[in-house]
Structure formats: C-alpha cells, structure tokens
Amino acid sequence: xxxxxxxxxxxxxxxxxxxxxxxxxxxxxxxxxxxxxxxxxxxxxxxxxxxxxxxxxxxxxxxxxxxxxxxxxxxxxxxxxxxxxxxxxxxxxxxxxxxxxxxxxxxxxxxxxxxxxxxxxxxxxxxxxxxxxxxxxxxxxxxxxxxxxxxxxxxxxxxxxxxxxxxxxxxxxxxxxxxxxxxxxxxxxxxxxxxxxxxxxxxxxxxxxxxxxxxxxxxxxxxxxxxxxxxxxxxxxxxxxxxxxxxxxxxxxxxxxxxxxxxxxxxxxxxxxxxxxxxxxxxxxxxxxxxxxxxxxxxxxxxxxxxxxxxxxxxxxxxxxxxxxxxxxxxxxxxxxxxxxxxxxxxxxxxxxxxxxxxxxxxxxxxxxxxxxxxxxxxxxxxxxxxxxxxxxxxxxxxxxxxxxxxxxxxxxxxxxxxxxxxxxxxxxxxxxxxxxxxxxxxxxxxxxxxxxxxxxxxxxxxxxxxxxxxxxxxxxxxxxxxxxxxxxxxxxxxx
Numbered sequence: 001x002x003x004x005x006x007x008x009x010x011x012x013x014x015x016x017x018x019x020x021x022x023x024x025x026x027x028x029x030x031x032x033x034x035x036x037x038x039x040x041x042x043x044x045x046x047x048x049x050x051x052x053x054x055x056x057x058x059x060x061x062x063x064x065x066x067x068x069x070x071x072x073x074x075x076x077x078x079x080x081x082x083x084x085x086x087x088x089x090x091x092x093x094x095x096x097x098x099x100x101x102x103x104x105x106x107x108x109x110x111x112x113x114x115x116x117x118x119x120x121x122x123x124x125x126x127x128x129x130x131x132x133x134x135x136x137x138x139x140x141x142x143x144x145x146x147x148x149x150x151x152x153x154x155x156x157x158x159x160x161x162x163x164x165x166x167x168x169x170x171x172x173x174x175x176x177x178x179x180x181x182x183x184x185x186x187x188x189x190x191x192x193x194x195x196x197x198x199x200x201x202x203x204x205x206x207x208x209x210x211x212x213x214x215x216x217x218x219x220x221x222x223x224x225x226x227x228x229x230x231x232x233x234x235x236x237x238x239x240x241x242x243x244x245x246x247x248x249x250x251x252x253x254x255x256x257x258x259x260x261x262x263x264x265x266x267x268x269x270x271x272x273x274x275x276x277x278x279x280x281x282x283x284x285x286x287x288x289x290x291x292x293x294x295x296x297x298x299x300x301x302x303x304x305x306x307x308x309x310x311x312x313x314x315x316x317x318x319x320x321x322x323x324x325x326x327x328x329x330x331x332x333x334x335x336x337x338x339x340x341x342x343x344x345x346x347x348x349x350x351x352x353x354x355x356x357x358x359x360x361x362x363x364x365x366x367x368x369x370x371x372x373x374x375x376x377x378x379x380x381x382x383x384x385x386x387x388x389x390x391x392x393x394x395x396x397x398x399x400x401x402x403x404x405x406x407x408x409x410x411x412x413x414x415x416x417x418x419x420x421x422x423x424x425x426x427x428x429x430x431x432x433x434x435x436x437x438x439x440x441x442x443x444x445x446x447x448x449x450x451x452x453x454x455x456x457x458x459x460x461x462x463x464x465x466x467x468x469x470x471x472x473x474x475x476x477x478x479x480x481x482x483x484x485x486x487x488x489x490x491x492x493x494x495x496x
Contacts, residue, residue, distance in 0.1 A: 128427065135160045136156070140156060142411065148378060156379050170481070174477075180481060192270065194229045201228070227277045233463075237274070242283055243478070297435060356402060360387070450482070452474075
C-alpha cells in the first residue's frame with residue numbers, strides 16, 4: 001500500500017494543526033504592509049489600484065494559509081460571478097474578479113509548493129502527472145507557432161496549468177479527514193442556489209447574465225425560455241447540473257435519516273427540473289447515461305456480465321441511431337455537407353445546431369494544413385483563426401466552438417489533441433477501476449464520480465465547456481477523489 005504524501009506539512013499530514021509559524025505570520029503581515037505603503041506612494045491618486053493590489057496580496061496570503069478552503073471558495077465564486085465579467089486591457093482577455101481570484105490562487109499555491117519541504121517527493125508520486133505534463137508540453141510547443149503568442153500563453157496558464165494546480169490540491173486535500181464532507185456540502189448548497197435562481201428566471205424572465213451583458217438576448221426554443229441561471233449559456237447550466245447530480249444521488253443512496261432523505265429528494269427533483277428548463281437535449285441525454293451508470297453498478301451482482309454488455313451495446317446503438325437521425329433531418333439532401341446521400345422529401349434546417357456542428361467539423365478539417373496539422377494555430381486562438389464554411393450560398397465565419405475536441409484540434413493540432421485525449425482517457429479509466437475495485441463503502445462515491453466524469457466528457461462533444469469555470473474544477477475534484485480513495489484503503493473514514 002502506498003503511503004499518502006501530503007503538501008500540508010513537511011512532517012505530518014494533519015491540516016487541523018497550525019501550518020504557519022509565528023515568524024511566517026509576521027513575514028506575510030510585514031510584506032503586506034510594505035507593499036501597501038509602496039502602492040500608496042506610487043498610486044496616491046488612484047485608491048482603486050491600491051485597494052485592488054492589497055486585496056490580491058490578501059487573497060494570495062489566504063491561499064498560502066488555507067488552500068483547501070480557498071479552492072472551494074473559488075468554485076463558489078466562479079459559479080455565481082461570470083468569468084467574462086471584467087474590463088478589456090488591450091489585446092489581453094477580459095480581466096475580471098474570477099480571473100484575478102484564480103491568479104492569486106495560483107500564486108499562493110506556487111509559493112506554498114516552493115516553501116514546503118518534501119513537496120517535490122509528493123509531486124513525483126502524483127497520479128496523472130505524465131499526461132498532464134504531456135498536455136502542458138503540447139500547449140507550449142503549439143504556442144511557438146501561435147498566431148497570437150500572448151493570447152496562447154494566457155490560455156496555457158488557464159489550461160492546463162490552472163487545472164493541474166486544482167488537481168494537485170484536490171488530490172492532496174481528498175486524503176485529509178473531513179475535506180470531502182465539506183466539499184459535498186459546498187457543491188450541494190451551490191446547486192440548490194443555482195436551481196432557485198433558475199426558477200426565478202423562469203418565473204420572471206429576468207436573467208442575471210442579461211443584466212451583466214445587456215446585449216445578450218434571452219434564448220428560446222419552441223417558444224419556451226431556456227434558463228441559464230448564473231451561467232453564460234443553458235448548456236453550461238446543464239453541464240453543471242450533470243456534474244453535481246450524481247453526487248446528490250450518491251448522498252441520497254447512503255443517507256439513512258428520513259428527514260435528510262426527503263431534503264435530498266427535493267434537491268434531486270429541483271436539479272432535474274432545472275435541467276429540463278434549459279431545453280438542452282444533450283444534457284438531458286447525459287443525465288440518462290449517468291443514471292444508467294448507477295443502474296449498471298447497482299445490478300452488477302444480479303446480472304451476468306453478458307447482460308450488462310448487451311445493455312451497453314443497445315444503449316450505444318440507440319444513441320448512434322438518434323444522432324444519425326438528427327443529422328439526417330437537419331442537413332440538406334443536395335448539400336455537399338450531407339454524408340447520407342440524397343434523401344427525398346427532406347429540407348435542410350441550416351439554422352439548427354446540428355447543421356452548424358457538422359459544418360464546423362468540415363471547416364476545421366480543411367483549415368488545418370502543413371505544420372498546423374501537428375501544432376495547430378495556438379491555444380486560445382479559435383475565434384481569431386478565421387474558420388470559414390460555405391453553405392446556403394454564403395460564406396460564414398465560424399467563431400463558436402461547439403465542440404471542445406474540435407477546438408483542441410484546431411488550436412493545438414494532432415499533438416495537443418492526442419495529449420488531451422490521453423489525459424481524459426486515463427482519468428476515466430482510473431475512475432472505472434475505482435468504481436469496481438474499491439471497498440463496498442466507497443464504491444458508491446466512485447460510481448458517482450465516474451458518472452459525472454463520463455457525463456462531462458460527453459457533454460463537450462457538442463459544446464466547449466471544459467474551460468468554463470467552475471466546471472473543470474468540479475470535474476478534476478471528482479477524479480481526484482477516486483484516486484485518493486484508492487490510496488487510502490486502510491482507513492475507510494478518511495475520505496468519506
């Protein structure tokens with residue numbers, strides 16, 4: 001059995017004991033005071049700059065002192081504050097509260113890693129270290145040929161560097177007593193608040209996002225409002241609910257108190273209803289797949305493996321047939337984009353999302369040529385890469401990456417796409433091993449994480465939500481929990 005290694009302390013792994021000595025407290029307070037004085041001298045006429053700099057130093061300090069709580073705070077904060085809410089600084093992306101918080105989080109965590117002893121030993125035994133480093137290497141190499149190097153560097157910091165930092169911290173924290181219980185409360189209460197805001201939006205047609213972005217118009221489908229709560233798009237809300245729903249279901253399955261079971265039943269109902277109100281078909285389908293994962297696990301002792309395999313094959317056939325019919329109905333029989341040949345009596349709905357995604361796939365394939373096939377156009381450059389497609393007799397500039405995998409392929413080429421698929425594939429396989437090899441008391445959580453991970457990976461086929469905070473943070477938290485449970489088998493109460 002591997003001995004768990006923690007970055008909380010050089011000698012012990014107990015986060016409840018003090019981790020900052022009196023000298024370190026004095027050092028940080030002195031640094032904050034000196035930095036504040038310098039800011040006052042340099043920017044005496046700009047109080048906002050002084051307060052902003054002091055706040056950033058304070059958030060960095062809090063990350064150094066309490067990284068686990070700051071990580072959960074970052075998840076809550078990025079759920080209710082839009083990432084793109086900010087101000088434009090030249091060629092840089094919008095700088096807002098979420099990006100500032102994540103920068104402070106990275107700086108505090110980096111300083112903590114540098115200061116702590118034995119951390120290099122802990123990182124050397126980190127799961128998924130190789131795939132993460134391969135993905136980071138591919139992003140850096142692609143940046144060398146980027147059409148916008150500054151944007152690509154910032155995108156690399158956002159992913160995979162920030163995701164790696166969250167995974168490292170999640171993996172370390174999940175080995176500590178009580179952390180997963182705190183994480184569950186945070187996720188479930190956050191989901192409840194998101195659902196209440198969605199119901200308010202449905203009842204009043206008032207959107208918080210629309211108040212932040214006045215140019216954004218409400219989205220309707222079949223005459224019904226598509227709610228998005230605190231997220232930029234209804235599909236993003238659907239992805240969030242698909243990530244948290246399995247956690248709530250696992251808590252409901254393990255709960256023995258009647259009162260708590262009733263409360264969790266209401267929460268599950270609220271989440272399912274909010275998901276329905278998004279009117280997003282693929283997140284609906286993902287919820288069905290997640291429930292199927294639970295059903296297969298629950299019936300693993302009652303059915304023969306061949307029966308489970310037959311069920312999985314049938315489900316795959318149904319999904320493939322549904323996708324085929326969707327494409328067949330939305331593409332013009334005489335259009336060159338149609339891969340099904342002539343279909344009499346059909347008419348293209350060129351405004352449909354299915355038509356757009358197929359046109360996007362073809363345009364990305366044609367856009368890559370020469371060295372771009374290997375290295376792409378640079379991380380974060382999809383919307384400025386001039387991806388064009390011709391249909392309905394007009395040229396269209398495709399700026400919406402309605403598939404994250406196509407986005408990765410265009411931006412980082414075959415090398416980056418391969419690195420990303422390896423990373424995601426190993427994460428899924430790790431969760432699958434945990435779901436069927438852990439002790440009975442831990443398997444239900446591993447299955448919940450497996451369902452959420454599979455759901456998020458599939459959701460990104462028809463949307464690009466992997467970079468939309470806090471979705472990737474919840475995704476890597478679930479992966480880290482399963483990996484931590486596999487290490488801490490000796491003590492069943494350590495994780496859950």
